[in-house]
Amino acid sequence: AAMADGEDEELVLSPAQLLLSLEQAWLNEKFAPELLESKPEIIECVVEQLDHMEANLKRAKRGDLKVSVHHMEIERIRYVLSSYLRCRLVKIEKFFPHILEKEKSRADGEPSILSPEEFAFAKEYMANTETHLKNVALKHMPPNLQKVSLLKSVPKPNLDSFVFLRVLERQENILVEPETDEQREYAITLEEGSQHLIRYKTVAPLVASGAVQLI
Amino acid sequence: MEPAEVEFLAEKELVTIVPNFSLDRIHLIGGDLGPFNPGLPVEVPVWLAINLKQRQKCRLIPPEWMDVGRLEEIRDQERKEDTFTPMPSPYYMELTNLLLNYASDNIPRADEIRTLVKDTWDTRVAKLRLSADSFVRQQEAHAKLDNLTLMEINTTGTFLTQALDHMYKLRTNLQPGESSQSQDF
Numbered sequence: 001a002a003m004a005d006g007e008d009e010e011l012v013l014s015p016a017q018l019l020l021s022l023e024q025a026w027l028n029e030k031f032a033p034e035l036l037e038s039k040p041e042i043i044e045c046v047v048e049q050l051d052h053m054e055a056n057l058k059r060a061k062r063g064d065l066k067v068s069v070h071h072m073e074i075e076r077i078r079y080v081l082s083s084y085l086r087c088r089l090v091k092i093e094k095f096f097p098h099i100l101e102k103e104k105s106r107a108d109g110e111p112s113i114l115s116p117e118e119f120a121f122a123k124e125y126m127a128n129t130e131t132h133l134k135n136v137a138l139k140h141m142p143p144n145l146q147k148v149s150l151l152k153s154v155p156k157p158n159l160d161s162f163v164f165l166r167v168l169e170r171q172e173n174i175l176v177e178p179e180t181d182e183q184r185e186y187a188i189t190l191e192e193g194s195q196h197l198i199r200y201k202t203v204a205p206l207v208a209s210g211a212v213q214l215i
Numbered sequence: 216m217e218p219a220e221v222e223f224l225a226e227k228e229l230v231t232i233v234p235n236f237s238l239d240r241i242h243l244i245g246g247d248l249g250p251f252n253p254g255l256p257v258e259v260p261v262w263l264a265i266n267l268k269q270r271q272k273c274r275l276i277p278p279e280w281m282d283v284g285r286l287e288e289i290r291d292q293e294r295k296e297d298t299f300t301p302m303p304s305p306y307y308m309e310l311t312n313l314l315l316n317y318a319s320d321n322i323p324r325a326d327e328i329r330t331l332v333k334d335t336w337d338t339r340v341a342k343l344r345l346s347a348d349s350f351v352r353q354q355e356a357h358a359k360l361d362n363l364t365l366m367e368i369n370t371t372g373t374f375l376t377q378a379l380d381h382m383y384k385l386r387t388n389l390q391p392g393e394s395s396q397s398q399d400f
Contacts, residue, residue, distance in 0.1 A: 015244045023224075030216060049244050065272075066241055069263060073243045076262065079223070160383055162376045164360070164368050179354040188357060195368075197350070197358040197375075215365055 018045050019077065026084040028207055031164070031214035033200055034157040035091040035099055036207070038115045046081055050074055092122050095157055097150040100126060126150070159201045166195050169211040174202060216373075221366050225309035226262035231276040233257075234267065261310065265317045275318040280304060281311065283324050286331040293338045299362035308336055308366045339367055347375045351382070 013021065025039050053074060060067050092099060092114070100122055103114055114122060129150065138146045171190040176198065178185050190196065190212065206212045238251040248259055256276060259267070267273045280286070280303035293300045304310060311332045319325040343363065350358055360368065 016246050019245050053244060065236070065238055069241055069248075070243065072262065072266065073245065076223075077244065083220075158380060158383075160380075162379045164372055164376075176357045179356045183354075183356070193361075195360045195363060197360060199356065215368060 013045070015049055018042065018049065022046050022077075022080055022084070024210070024213055026080050026087070028214045029084055029087045029091075032204075032207060033159060033161045033163075034204075035088060035095065035113050037111050037113050038088075038118065040115055043081070043085075043115075046077065050077060050081075088118065089121070091157075092118060093125060095154065096122050096126050096129070097154050098156050101151060159199075159204065161200050162197055163200045163203070164195065164197050164215045165203060165207075165212045166215050167192055167212050171206060171211055174206075176202065216369050218366065218369065221369050222309045222313070224365065225306035226265075226313070227260050228304070228306055228310060229258045230261050230264045230278065230310075230314070231256050231258055232264050232267060232273040233276065234273045236272050261313060265313060268318050268321075275314060275321045277314060277322045278304065278310065280307070281314065281322065281328060283327050283331065286328060286335070290331050290335045290338070293335050297342070299339060299342065299360075301362045302364055305364050306366070307332065307364065336367075339363075340370060343367060343371050347371055350375075351378060 021039075021042050025036075025042055029036055053070060057067055057070055057074075099113065103112065103119065103122075106112065112119075133148060134146075138148065167190040170192045173187045174190055175185055175187055190206075195215070200207075203212055207214060233254060233256050234251040235253050236251060237253060238249055240250050241248045248263070249257060251257055264273070264275055268275055285303070289300060289303070311328065314322060315325055315329050322328065346358070349355075
């Protein structure tokens with residue numbers, strides 16, 4: 001499977017590596033408190049692989065043992081893919097004003113956190129929520145109280161949440177901020193293969209770059 | 216994460232089976248398996264091994280660490296040390312459960328193995344609870360958990376991180392004038 005890099009270089013991943021990337025994206029999305037960058041290349045390539053395999057299986061003999069083994073693998077991959085997409089939708093519904101605001105103020109070169117379909121979903125969800133609040137309560141309020149700022153009233157993701165992670169690429173000099181006034185900040189080294197419990201905010205860029213894996 | 220999801224990940228581990236059927240190589244998206252010949256051991260992922268076993272198409276060969284002597288050593292070391300022993304498999308708990316539930320007839324001294332693994336698990340989870348407790352009390356900002364497996368982290372993980380979140384919210388609300396995430400109304 002071929003995936004385009006940010007700099008328009010084609011990264012050719014083997015199907016096995018592709019599945020591993022999907023799994024990593026799934027786990028990161030599950031444990032990160034905020035919505036992560038969308039991974040359209042991974043999704044597209046996985047769907048392509050699944051469609052291709054299903055087309056092959058249609059032509060094969062029914063009741064063959066091989067066919068059932070292939071089907072089992074397909075079900076497993078579909079499960080991870082669906083769970084990943086559902087996890088993202090849950091976060092979109094939970095943090096929609098902040099996500100849309102972030103998308104609005106995104107610079108041109110920066111990658112989007114929403115796929116085009118997710119963006120459409122988020123906008124529709126926001127519009128529906130606004131209409132619902134208006135019809136159920138706001139239009140019955142005195143005129144000067146009929147506005148509500150969703151950006152202010154919907155809670156933001158808590159980037160200070162603690163997360164568990166495994167280190168994929170060694171990182172030096174990660175600054176750990178103190179929890180209390182009596183403590184001082186200190187630097188740690190994240191050795192490859194080690195596992196840690198730490199605040200998400202400290203390692204957010206490492207999750208995005210793939211240097212660490214949330215678990 | 217649900218325990219079933221951790222088990223889902225564990226099912227990718229390879230295990231040796233002895234098939235009673237013939238099949239040439241299967242080219243799965245994730246890699247090649249086989250060929251399968253009756254009586255000849257071959258490695259397959261656990262999800263397939265369990266399925267084939269259920270269809271009576273193979274017998275399973277337990278991993279070399281799934282042995283009473285070895286597990287006794289591990290259990291004793293776990294009880295002796297304050298730190299976590301490196302486990303022979305990052306999915307020791309899941310694999311033990313799966314193999315003993317579906318293929319106990321292929322595993323010598325299965326009951327003893329079940330007990331030994333459970334004892335080791337209990338010791339480790341107790342240590343983890345103590346560590347988590349001291350982490351919260353001393354308001355640590357970071358912890359290293361190298362020899363813990365995913366299932367163990369997952370068992371206490373959600374509770375611990377949610378508890379830390381609550382404490383953080385309570386603490387930041389104690390400090391007036393700080394830019395907290397609370398609502399304006």
